Amino acid sequence: MELLAPAKINLFLYVTGRRPDGYHELCSLMCAVAIYDRLVLRMGGARSTVACHGCDLPLDGTNLALGAVTVFNAALAAETQRRPEQVAIRLDKKIPVGAGLGGGSSDAAAVLKGLNAYHGHPFDEGRLCALALVLGADVPFFIRGRPALVTGIGERIRPYAGLPAMDVVIVYPGFGLSTAAVFKNLNLALTKSKKKLRYFPFNNGSFSATHHLHNDLEAGVGEHFTVLADIKERLCRLGAMGAAMTGSGSAVFGLFANAADASKAKDVLEQQPGWQVFATRLLT
Numbered sequence: 001m002e003l004l005a006p007a008k009i010n011l012f013l014y015v016t017g018r019r020p021d022g023y024h025e026l027c028s029l030m031c032a033v034a035i036y037d038r039l040v041l042r043m044g045g046a047r048s049t050v051a052c053h054g055c056d057l058p059l060d061g062t063n064l065a066l067g068a069v070t071v072f073n074a075a076l077a078a079e080t081q082r083r084p085e086q087v088a089i090r091l092d093k094k095i096p097v098g099a100g101l102g103g104g105s106s107d108a109a110a111v112l113k114g115l116n117a118y119h120g121h122p123f124d125e126g127r128l129c130a131l132a133l134v135l136g137a138d139v140p141f142f143i144r145g146r147p148a149l150v151t152g153i154g155e156r157i158r159p160y161a162g163l164p165a166m167d168v169v170i171v172y173p174g175f176g177l178s179t180a181a182v183f184k185n186l187n188l189a190l191t192k193s194k195k196k197l198r199y200f201p202f203n204n205g206s207f208s209a210t211h212h213l214h215n216d217l218e219a220g221v222g223e224h225f226t227v228l229a230d231i232k233e234r235l236c237r238l239g240a241m242g243a244a245m246t247g248s249g250s251a252v253f254g255l256f257a258n259a260a261d262a263s264k265a266k267d268v269l270e271q272q273p274g275w276q277v278f279a280t281r282l283l284t
């Protein structure tokens with residue numbers, strides 16, 4: 001079975017609070033983009049394995065693709081009459097790791113959905129999302145896959161229809177960041193998000209690339225990595241309607257009105273040694 005796992009960007013991300021268990025409450029507009037990891041699943045065998053191509057990831061249960069097999073098989077054994085099977089996964093990694101592009105989460109969601117289809121859909125989408133949340137806060141979004149307003153720590157997902165088709169240039173600056181470390185470094189008192197959130201037309205307004213891009217995690221990361229502000233400025237000079245860091249970084253994206261402008265910006269930015277640049281589009 002062959003699966004494609006798309007990356008995502010956070011068009012805006014507000015941190016609205018902190019739970020007693022340390023996780024943060026968010027309000028984020030998320031959309032998948034057309035950059036894909038490719039996974040090939042071979043069913044059967046004595047034990048589940050993962051082999052990664054294109055990057056150096058752990059190959060044990062901490063690999064989110066393999067973790068998804070364990071979570072799925074445990075639920076299958078406990079909640080249905082079906083017999084779990086071991087799975088050998090080949091993962092061709094295209095999404096930069098630790099970039100705020102959700103690659104690991106998307107790999108996990110793709111495996112959960114793929115195994116669910118293989119076994120004849122024993123779980124509905126709601127149950128799959130609950131299994132996904134065990135693997136990571138971002139994983140339920142990828143189960144649904146459509147543009148969404150995401151709240152809670154990532155488990156409340158409301159489809160959002162107000163996103164226009166847009167072209168996106170994503171710049172990975174050559175280093176990844178740890179999501180946990182970025183949240184730890186956040187000064188919640190400075191975000192004052194609840195007040196700012198009032199300005200977004202949640203119910204039926206449409207998204208504006210010039211007004212609504214925002215990321216509460218950006219200031220803290222930007223203090224340590226000034227290259228992010230540099231990337232944003234260069235994207236805007238090259239014609240982006242707006243630019244922001246995605247998720248907990250390190251990647252920065254710019255939104256463009258058309259594919260020709262996005263492609264021109266990519267050609268310029270990828271001259272920079274160490275940067276990996278993608279010209280892609282929102283999967284609206």
Ligand SMILES: C[C@@](CO)(OP(=O)(O)O)[C@H](O)COP(=O)(O)OP(=O)(O)OC[C@H]1O[C@@H](n2ccc(N)nc2=O)[C@H](O)[C@@H]1O
Nearest residue numbers: 022023024100101102136137138153179180183247248249
């Ligand atoms: C920030 C976001 C925004 O979309 O994306 P990324 O930048 O990671 O892609 C997500 O909330 C990340 O989701 P995900 O990457 O699945 O996070 P997890 O593995 O569940 O959590 C890693 C660590 O980040 C912190 N964390 C994560 C999510 C959240 N809502 N609050 C948190 O405080 C916690 O310290 C947690 O231990």
Ligand SMILES: Nc1ncnc2c1ncn2[C@@H]1O[C@H](COP(=O)(O)OP(=O)(O)O)[C@@H](O)[C@H]1O
Nearest residue numbers: 063064065097098099100101102103104105107
């Ligand atoms: N299949 C996977 N793909 C990417 N990262 C993975 C995977 N499995 C585990 N990880 C771990 O997850 C962390 C980053 O995940 P990733 O989804 O790439 O970044 P982000 O959370 O910033 O979007 C890294 O520490 C990486 O080792």
